[in-house]
Amino acid sequence: MNKLQAMEVFVQVVDAGGFTRAADNMQLPKATVSTLIQSLEAALKVKLLHRTTRQVTVTADGAAYYERCLRILSDVREAEESLSRTRLSPSGRLRVDAPTGLASEVLVPALPDFFARYPDIELELGSSDRQVDLIEEGVDCCVRGGALADSNLIARRVGFLHFLTCAAPSYLERYGRPQHPNELLRHRCVNYFSSRTGKIFEWDFTRGDELVQTLLPGSIAVNDANAYLAAGLAGLGIIQTVRFVLEPLIAEGKLELLLPDWTSAPIPIHVVYPQNRHLSAKVRVFVEWVAELFAQHPGMRLPKTARALNTEFTL
Structure with missing residues (x-):
């Protein structure tokens, strides 16, 4: 034996x-x-x-x-x-999980740089909007947004998620353009609900000392980032999601920015991993790489004047 x-x-x-x-x-x-x-x-x-x-x-x-x-x-x-x-070349299989939008829009496009640095790592990247169980599913580390409920995991904050509010031109032609968050009560919004709890997430808006935080009416609620964005593009309602996903669509004219004077509280994003992985060179270099990537990304940094909202969110 x-x-x-x-x-x-x-x-x-x-x-x-x-x-x-x-x-x-x-x-x-x-x-x-x-x-x-x-x-x-x-x-x-x-x-x-x-x-x-x-x-x-x-x-x-x-x-x-x-x-x-x-x-x-x-x-x-x-x-x-x-x-x-010593060789600066960790090797072997590394299982990582990340939210759908973050994986497709930020992590995957930057992976050529990761593999140029660490060619001997075999990366298995899972992407979904559910919260995986790292121990049961054999995941080495995971990128998560919002509050961290599991105290048995080691976490490193690597950035923040920033949000914009938008709607498709077809929606605005039919329902008009809101000028204040309170007017959204008379509109249709695309809501997002938690895969873990089924709870619909509140919307929040800040302007100076003003804060509006409420549930909004909507004809559809989803729990998948791709479906959420597709609903907004189809004109089903107003959406509020991460800046780095929305900005290219705004530039192409597929979506229009709403309530530009109002901001939504940034949400912290962490890389988490089990305690028995803290000495793994593969995990260590991946966490360092993600931290560097997000620090350089204009949509992931926290402005000095912004307040962070410590709440659950899946991207």
Whole structure:
């Protein structure tokens, strides 16, 4: 038995809460995972896991061994990756998840620079508007906007999302142009609801000391960034979304800017990752690259006079 491999498998089983997810995350046959755990328990002469047909839970001895394994594996990983840091060439598979719009409009166009720096990294980029479970789904790090609910994750703030309010010319021809946020109550708006909670997000507007924050009427609500933008372009209602997506469409005349004197509170954006990934050279260089990319992006910096809204948002 390879003791280090068995430790890694044991940690994955505990993190994932089962043999099947752990096997999928490690790209190993389920039988191999089961055999390694049995061999580890036999060598230690102690039961590490309680197994039932529905779930796998860790024993008291297993919990103590799990903490030791984390420290040992982190030390081994740090020793190995110190060589990668010396060569400045981390390698291997890196699983990342990012919101749909941010992935397509900002991250993907900049990836040639990332691969020029780190040609040996194999990037798997997932993009969706749902909040993934990093541990269960085997994701190394994730880009998230808004409040961070999971305190078990390490987070680094890398930028801010700025918003504009727009509508298609076809909508404005039919319903007119609002001059104040309060007038939106008489308009049709495209609403966005949380994939996690089903809650419709409020709209907010600021001008000087004035603040308007309210739910707005709409004939349609979606939970996908592409569908949201498509609804606005189709003239289904007024939309409010991120500046870097809207500005090119405004320049092309496909959308028109509304309420230019009013701003919406910027939302912080973070890169988050599990605590047991904090020594990974692959994660470290990706986080540094994202932070540098966003710092240089005109649509991601926070103006000194702006206030940030710490709320949930999916892009």
